[in-house]
Amino acid sequence: MRLTADNQYRWQDTLLEAVRIGGVLAGLVLLSACSMSGTSQASHTVSVDAARVGQKMLPLEVSATGNAIAYSSFEIRPEIDGQVAGIHFREGQDVKKGYLLFTIDSPILEAALQEARANLSKSLADVRQTRSDLTRDIAEMKNAEAEARRYLRLNEEGLVARDQYDQAETNATAMRATVNADRAAIESAQAAVSSIQTTLDNVRGRLRYCAVRSPVDGRATGLSVREGSQLRAEDPTPLDKSFLPGQYVSVVLTLSRETDALVVPAQAIQRNGQDLFVFLIKPDSTAESRPVVVRRMLENLAVVDQGLAPGDLVVAEAPLDLIPGTRVTVREAGFSGAD
Numbered sequence: 001m002r003l004t005a006d007n008q009y010r011w012q013d014t015l016l017e018a019v020r021i022g023g024v025l026a027g028l029v030l031l032s033a034c035s036m037s038g039t040s041q042a043s044h045t046v047s048v049d050a051a052r053v054g055q056k057m058l059p060l061e062v063s064a065t066g067n068a069i070a071y072s073s074f075e076i077r078p079e080i081d082g083q084v085a086g087i088h089f090r091e092g093q094d095v096k097k098g099y100l101l102f103t104i105d106s107p108i109l110e111a112a113l114q115e116a117r118a119n120l121s122k123s124l125a126d127v128r129q130t131r132s133d134l135t136r137d138i139a140e141m142k143n144a145e146a147e148a149r150r151y152l153r154l155n156e157e158g159l160v161a162r163d164q165y166d167q168a169e170t171n172a173t174a175m176r177a178t179v180n181a182d183r184a185a186i187e188s189a190q191a192a193v194s195s196i197q198t199t200l201d202n203v204r205g206r207l208r209y210c211a212v213r214s215p216v217d218g219r220a221t222g223l224s225v226r227e228g229s230q231l232r233a234e235d236p237t238p239l240d241k242s243f244l245p246g247q248y249v250s251v252v253l254t255l256s257r258e259t260d261a262l263v264v265p266a267q268a269i270q271r272n273g274q275d276l277f278v279f280l281i282k283p284d285s286t287a288e289s290r291p292v293v294v295r296r297m298l299e300n301l302a303v304v305d306q307g308l309a310p311g312d313l314v315v316a317e318a319p320l321d322l323i324p325g326t327r328v329t330v331r332e333a334g335f336s337g338a339d
Contacts, residue, residue, distance in 0.1 A: 046322050050281055050333040051268065053312040055260045058298055063252045076240040079209040082106030091223050095214045101240055102212035109207050116200040123196050127189040134182035141175035148172040212240075262308060263301045267317045269294060278308070279315035281328055287315065289324045 085105040089095055151165040214220070220240050268278050269292070280290040292307030308314070313333065315322065322328070 044321075045327045045329055046287075046319055047331050048279075048281075048287075048319065048322065048328050049316040050313050050330045051265050051316040052333065053262060053264055053304070053308045053310055053314060055310050056263050056301070058258050058261045058263070058301075058303065059254045060256045060258055061252050061254050061298075063250065065250045067249070076101065076212060078104065078212075080104060080106050080109060080206055082109070082210065085210075087223070089220050092219060092221055094219050095217070097214055097217050099214040100211060101214055101220065104210045104212065106207070106210055109203060109210070113200070113203045113207060116196060116203050120193065120196045120200055123189055123192040127186060127193060130182055130185040130189050134179065134186060137175060137178045137182050141172065141179050144168070144172035144175040258303075262304045262310065264304055264308065264314055265316050266297055266300050266302045268314050269302050270318060279318050279322060279324075280308070281313040281315060281330070285327055285329070287322055287324060287326050287328050290314075 082104040083106075084102060086103040088100045088102065095101070148165070148168040148171070151160055151168040154160040155162055155165040223240060264278060270277050270279070275291060276294055277289050277291045279287045282288050290307050293305045295303045295305045297303070313330075315328070316334070
């Protein structure tokens with residue numbers, strides 16, 4: 001269709017009028033929508049759990065994770081040859097100093113112990129016998145010396161021959177030699193007793209290695225033998241490899257305690273970008289977005305420095321349809337940080 005200039009102007013006027021009418025209609029529709037939205041928000045109610053802002057004494061802690069390093073560790077190696085007769089702990093068990101870890105059966109040391117005991121008994125019997133012999137021989141020596149003195153007097157008086165006196169003196173001299181020999185035998189027997197006693201003590205001392213005990217309080221790990229295992233004193237392989245072994249640990253160190261810390265449930269804290277806030281329940285039962293500054297989290301609590309006061313009522317865990325200005329009803333109200 002071809003438009004003349006006059007028709008063209010009339011068409012433009014008609015179009016502008018239509019635009020104006022459309023704009024008015026759009027404005028009416030928008031106004032109606034906003035009105036309906038406001039009415040809907042005012043009438044919409046959300047049920048929430050709430051919590052009162054509380055004050056609590058809290059520990060100031062430093063935590064770290066890593067591998068523990070033993071303050072001290074020991075390797076247990078056998079000091080004697082023998083067989084593992086018993087293992088008296090479980091892998092990873094905490095033990096006290098002096099706790100019996102292993103018993104070792106050593107036939108060689110047991111045989112040496114029995115031999116030393118037998119030799120000691122024999123040497124003690126020898127000492128007793130030589131002492132008895134000495135007592136007897138001293139008595140005989142005294143009798144011989146008395147007989148020699150008597151024959152000397154009789155010889156001087158001419159009552160007996162010289163050879164009789166000489167024989168009596170010889171007998172006395174022989175008995176003196178016997179007594180001296182007895183005394184030497186006693187010293188020898190006593191020296192043998194002392195030597196055997198030393199051997200016996202040494203064997204007993206080595207037998208103490210048959211009972212292997214913990215040198216410290218600690219944790220026994222790294223068991224490398226089992227009952228029946230044969231052991232050699234020179235074997236470099238340890239029985240019980242370490243105490244207080246390194247392992248992955250999480251450590252929490254309490255530096256001090258903070259009094260009257262302001263706390264809310266950790267799940268009450270909401271995030272908007274880099275900013276943190278909570279939903280504060282106002283006296284008119286509507287929710288307000290309240291910016292907060294959180295210093296730290298401790299278990300299920302958030303320590304708040306700014307934005308709240310003790311006794312404020314906050315939404316403990318905000319539902320998805322909760323927005324500022326929404327009316328709320330409180331299902332349950334607790335107290336944050338109550339002891």
